Amino acid sequence: MLVNTINGEVSVDGDKAHPANYGRLCSKGYALADTLSDTNRLLRPEIHGSPVSWNAAIECIAEKFQTVIDTHGPESIAFYVSGQLLTEDYYVVNKFVKGYLGTANIDTNSRLCMASSVAGHKRAFGSDTVPGCYEDLELADVIVLTGSNLAWCHPVLFQRILKAKAANPAMKIVVIDPRKTATVDQSDLHLQLKAGGESDLVLFTGLLQYLAQKKCLDHDWIDRYTNNLIDALAAAKQWTVDKVAGVTGLTKQELIRFYSLYQQHEKIVTVYSQGVNQSHKGTDTVNSIINVHLATGRIGREGCGPFSITGQPNAMGGREVGGLANMLACHMDIENKKHQSVVQRYWNSPNIAQSLGLKAIDLFDAVKSGKIKALWVMATNPADSMPKADEVSKAIAACPFVVVSDVVRDTDTTNLADVLLPARAWSEKDGTVTNSERRISRQRAFRTAPVDTRPDWWAVSRVAQHMGFTDAFSFERVSEIFSEYAGLSGFENHGSRDFDISELQELNEEDYDSLTPVQWPLKPLASSGTKRMFGRGGFYSVDGKANFVPIVVETKHERAGESPVNEQTEKRSARATNGNDTTGGKSIVRKTTSSRIASDKISQIGFSERTFLLNTGRIRDQWHTMTRTGASARLSAHLSEPFVEIHPLDAAAMRLQEAAIMDVISEHGTIQVRSLVTDRVAPGNLFIPMHWSNQYAANARVNTLVHSARDPVSGQPALKNQRVKMRMSVMGSYGFMVSRKQPDLRDCEYWSSVPIADGWKTEFASKSPPDELTLAIEEIACESLIGAEQIQFSDARSSSFRSCWFAGNQLHQATFISSKPVELARTSVASLLVHSFDSSADQIAVLSGVGLSDSEDGGAIVCSCMQVGINSIQRSIGNGCFTVQSVGDSCGAGTQCGTCRSEITRLIENDTVSREKVSTEKVVASV
Numbered sequence: 014m015l016v017n018t019i020n021g022e023v024s025v026d027g028d029k030a031h032p033a034n035y036g037r038l039c040s041k042g043y044a045l046a047d048t049l050s051d052t053n054r055l056l057r058p059e060i061h062g063s064p065v066s067w068n069a070a071i072e073c074i075a076e077k078f079q080t081v082i083d084t085h086g087p088e089s090i091a092f093y094v095s096g097q098l099l100t101e102d103y104y105v106v107n108k109f110v111k112g113y114l115g116t117a118n119i120d121t122n123s124r125l126c127m128a129s130s131v132a133g134h135k136r137a138f139g140s141d142t143v144p145g146c147y148e149d150l151e152l153a154d155v156i157v158l159t160g161s162n163l164a165w166c167h168p169v170l171f172q173r174i175l176k177a178k179a180a181n182p183a184m185k186i187v188v189i190d191p192r193k194t195a196t197v198d199q200s201d202l203h204l205q206l207k208a209g210g211e212s213d214l215v216l217f218t219g220l221l222q223y224l225a226q227k228k229c230l231d232h233d234w235i236d237r238y239t240n241n242l243i244d245a246l247a248a249a250k251q252w253t254v255d256k257v258a259g260v261t262g263l264t265k266q267e268l269i270r271f272y273s274l275y276q277q278h279e280k281i282v283t284v285y286s287q288g289v290n291q292s293h294k295g296t297d298t299v300n301s302i303i304n305v306h307l308a309t310g311r312i313g314r315e316g317c318g319p320f321s322i323t324g325q326p327n328a329m330g331g332r333e334v335g336g337l338a339n340m341l342a343c344h345m346d347i348e349n350k351k352h353q354s355v356v357q358r359y360w361n362s363p364n365i366a367q368s369l370g371l372k373a374i375d376l377f378d379a380v381k382s383g384k385i386k387a388l389w390v391m392a393t394n395p396a397d398s399m400p401k402a403d404e405v406s407k408a409i410a411a412c413p414f415v416v417v418s419d420v421v422r423d424t425d426t427t428n429l430a431d432v433l434l435p436a437r438a439w440s441e442k443d444g445t446v447t448n449s450e451r452r453i454s455r456q457r458a459f460r461t462a463p464v465d466t467r468p469d470w471w472a473v474s475r476v477a478q479h480m481g482f483t484d485a486f487s488f489e490r491v492s493e494i495f496s497e498y499a500g501l502s503g504f505e506n507h508g509s510r511d512f513d514i515s516e517l518q519e520l521n522e523e524d525y526d527s528l529t530p531v532q533w534p535l536k537p538l539a540s541s542g543t544k545r546m547f548g549r550g551g552f553y554s555v556d557g558k559a560n561f562v563p564i565v566v567e568t569k570h571e572r573a574g575e576s577p578v579n580e581q582t583e584k585r586s587a588r589a590t591n592g593n594d595t596t597g598g599k600s601i602v603r604k605t606t607s608s609r610i611a612s613d614k615i616s617q618i619g620f621s622e623r624t625f626l627l628n629t630g631r632i633r634d635q636w637h638t639m640t641r642t643g644a645s646a647r648l649s650a651h652l653s654e655p656f657v658e659i660h661p662l663d664a665a666a667m668r669l670q671e672a673a674i675m676d677v678i679s680e681h682g683t684i685q686v687r688s689l690v691t692d693r694v695a696p697g698n699l700f701i702p703m704h705w706s707n708q709y710a711a712n713a714r715v716n717t718l719v720h721s722a723r724d725p726v727s728g729q730p731a732l733k734n735q736r737v738k739m740r741m742s743v744m745g746s747y748g749f750m751v752s753r754k755q756p757d758l759r760d761c762e763y764w765s766s767v768p769i770a771d772g773w774k775t776e777f778a779s780k781s782p783p784d785e786l787t788l789a790i791e792e793i794a795c796e797s798l799i800g801a802e803q804i805q806f807s808d809a810r811s812s813s814f815r816s817c818w819f820a821g822n823q824l825h826q827a828t829f830i831s832s833k834p835v836e837l838a839r840t841s842v843a844s845l846l847v848h849s850f851d852s853s854a855d856q857i858a859v860l861s862g863v864g865l866s867d868s869e870d871g872g873a874i875v876c877s878c879m880q881v882g883i884n885s886i887q888r889s890i891g892n893g894c895f896t897v898q899s900v901g902d903s904c905g906a907g908t909q910c911g912t913c914r915s916e917i918t919r920l921i922e923n924d925t926v927s928r929e930k931v932s933t934e935k936v937v938a939s940v
């Protein structure tokens with residue numbers, strides 16, 4: 014990535030020379046400059062909310078940790094870190110915990126992300142190795158994407174694939190997903206299997222059986238390089254096409270079409286991501302995919318391979334430094350005595366961890382039970398991203414001593430900390446990261462960091478030194494850390510471990526700074542890096558052979574996608590509101606709700622409640638818990654409210670109003686989100702994005718609903734598979750507001766705010782009637798908008814209230830409240846904050862809710878890079894632009910990062926369908 018700074022303004026461009034993206038960036042990449050504002054930055058260390066010096070914070074942490082260790086032993090300390098750290102940060106914190114504190118209680122958000130892939134790789138290859146490289150995706154004849162929404166989550170890679178497909182139209186893209194995603198829009202075949210955790214497992218086990226039956230296995234390769242085929246085939250034997258169809262909900266024709274692709278084409282890559290990993294059978298599913306590739310020798314060759322795609326910038330680096338609670342640095346295992354000794358001697362560590370540490374869910378369970386007395390969370394937001402998120406939040410709040418290192422001041426986790434440490438952000442820190450194809454890249458700081466922020470490795474090193482480990486943590490520069498780490502990768506390795514970058518240990522600071530991207534392993538014979546591995550065996554198991562893993566499936570599980578049971582529950586209690594829940598003096602839910610309509614009243618209204626299977630995941634323009642992307646007006650314009658996707662048939666059965674506010678309920682919690690009726694989800698399924706936190710919505714954290722069921726091998730939680738109930742949330746009033754500051758809407762059961770140019774735009778709703786809600790909101794406005802002047806309008810008959818506050822010729826706040834959802838052109842009203850109101854007629858016109866500018870309302874943003882809305886795109890289509898290219902030429906949409914091209918395609922297709930429908934109707938009419 015290239016960054017330009019002109020007069021202090023930062024702009025971002027792709028690096029055309031980087032082999033992973035060749036200069037392309039995604040919408041979030043282009044908007045990175047927007048997320049760099051200092052407004053929500055954590056700028057100074059804090060203890061219990063008061064700013065302190067770094068020395069004071071470090072002393073406090075070191076002393077507290079020492080006391081806890083002296084009193085309760087090292088196992089009462091835990092660290093929860095993240096794939097958003099750079100490799101050097103990650104290495105130092107692991108060295109500190111596993112080598113010097115003497116516990117392995119350090120786990121990472123990669124547990125929620127790729128632990129099943131790690132475990133699957135290790136079972137099959139003896140090491141956590143991704144065998145292929147991105148180029149294979151361009152060379153393949155068939156790309157199978159399962160449980161991956163590549164178009165939205167890895168848009169740069171996806172654009173690379175689409176470009177390769179344009180050059181080679183015979184290339185086929187297959188998408189396996191219970192939802193019709195933007196990736197599906199660009200595919201040749203969509204297998205919309207039943208969600209619920211076992212479909213993929215059975216699908217790929219059935220594929221192995223099918224290929225064996227069709228005599229398509231590569232026995233020569235298998236004999237030379239693998240073990241255990243017989244057992245794997247025996248276990249797969251029962252999975253006939255008919256049986257697979259029964260479990261997956263796919264037709265026999267679909268299955269045969271899919272299976273015969275593996276029969277007819279040589280070069281196949283099977284890409285998988287969270288739809289596979291985040292399941293209670295994640296590791297077995299990974300192995301069912303790898304089994305197929307081993308059985309056909311499709312590994313380590315051009316255009317072939319199983320390919321686990323990672324998500325976070327440095328998830329792979331984290332695996333390499335041993336970030337997980339069951340690993341040691343440089344792909345060594347904690348429970349392997351030899352590895353323990355290698356690492357202990359290299360570090361000269363006094364107290365190396367001897368046994369497995371706690372994995373994420375167990376770790377927070379131990380926090381909850383009180384076993385963990387001190388916790389350090391670094392670069393992750395578990396109060397939102399962990400399953401059973403309310404329970405996790407309460408556990409953190411109740412933990413006696415909590416340190417949180419972050420770049421943002423207010424997150425749902427920083428608000429629970431005793432000590433806050435301000436970290437350097439990606440633009441300000443220096444180090445290396447590794448991507449999904451084992452490629453290590455230098456990440457260089459390009460922006461001066463706020464004075465009191467420090468890199469995470471620095472903070473950890475200083476605490477370690479303060480605890481007496483002076484020499485082992487005397488790092489002053491990242492290059493020193495990298496050299497030490499590179500040295501360990503080669504120490505007593507002799508080819509026994511896959512991860513070897515020891516060629517790089519002698520780099521001086523200058524060489525390190527100018528390091529060009531390189532793929533490990535780096536061995537003397539291949540010091541330019543290794544593209545592919547295992548083509549001719551060479552696995553890291555005891556005998557150097559790969560292992561087939563026999564897949565045993567017990568199909569007892571709930572079947573997803575069945576038509577929902579209409580549960581007209583008699584006893585319908587009011588929402589389980591999360592009132593002012595405080596534990597240990599720390600507030601958990603920032604904006605609280607109070608239900609003022611009694612439960613009996615809700616049941617009188619009698620909306621139906623139904624049971625669904627809830628799937629969760631990502632949207633195009635938000636990153637995880639929105640701590641940074643949520644601050645970008647540009648990115649928040651794409652999908653700006655927390656929503657639940659529901660199929661039109663289910664919506665009709667529930668008599669849902671358009672864009673209704675819904676209560677979604679599980680045994681763990683209740684949230685409120687807006688309904689989005691779409692055939693992208695299957696009947697009986699729902700989809701809710703993982704992103705919204707208490708910072709941007711009243712109560713929309715999806716993980717408060719999600720169970721902590723997990724894969725038994727990897728410990729990765731099944732985040733995409735939760736039974737829930739859903740019903741319409743009955744509201745007494747609805748509102749819309751634009752304001753300079755994020756409003757305080759504590760009186761509203763529902764609100765959702767997004768930043769816009771010079772202010773905020775907020776949707777809200779309340780159980781109270783409009784007059785009461787208006788009073789409450791105007792009271793807060795009176796207190797906070799001192800000196801401003803108000804004009805207002807109310808219509809008692811339609812229960813509609815409008816109020817505007819002006820200071821000089823600037824609008825400060827405009828509020829629209831009604832007993833029904835407010836009808837207004839949102840984008841026009843939002844633009845009024847940057848308008849100058851020079852006459853009182855102008856001011857009064859706002860009350861009509863009409864934008865004052867002549868420009869047409871562009872509508873909800875589809876193309877974030879060029880800021881083009883749906884209305885503008887539809888106008889272009891209406892004017893005869895029927896290709897993505899011509900839409901781009903006409904209004905600019907889709908011409909930058911390309912991530913929105915699949916949505917533009919769908920708009921064109923919808924338009925074609927409706928035009929065809931009209932013309933067919935005309936034909937019918939004329940007949």
Ligand SMILES: Nc1nc2c(c(=O)[nH]1)N[C@H]1C(S)=C(S)[C@@H](COP(=O)(O)OP(=O)(O)OC[C@H]3O[C@@H](n4cnc5c(=O)[nH]c(N)nc54)[C@H](O)[C@@H]3O)O[C@H]1N2
Nearest residue numbers: 160161162166189286287288324325630631633635636637
């Ligand atoms: N825009 C954006 N991009 C991101 C991120 C982000 O937050 N925002 N995060 C990054 C990170 S850390 C990660 S890990 C990656 C994740 O990237 P992905 O794994 O592509 O993202 P998800 O949306 O979590 O899930 C992918 C798909 O799995 C499907 N799925 C659910 N259940 C099943 C099932 O049983 N079988 C199958 N076959 N599919 C199923 C979902 O419908 C969803 O479309 O994205 C990375 N990229």
Ligand SMILES: Nc1nc2c(c(=O)[nH]1)N[C@H]1C(S)=C(S)[C@@H](COP(=O)(O)OP(=O)(O)OC[C@H]3O[C@@H](n4cnc5c(=O)[nH]c(N)nc54)[C@H](O)[C@@H]3O)O[C@H]1N2
Nearest residue numbers: 125126392393394398418419420436629637638640703732
């Ligand atoms: N329901 C559901 N839950 C999920 C998922 C899902 O698909 N569904 N996906 C899971 C997956 S794959 C993932 S990866 C996780 C992600 O979940 P989290 O890791 O919790 O998400 P982020 O919002 O990325 O949190 C990163 C935090 O680190 C801060 N930060 C950024 N850079 C730095 C830095 O350099 N140093 C420090 N100290 N702090 C920094 C950010 O401000 C932010 O607060 O969520 C998981 N949870």
Ligand SMILES: [Mo]
Nearest residue numbers: 125126324325
């Ligand atoms: Mo992830």
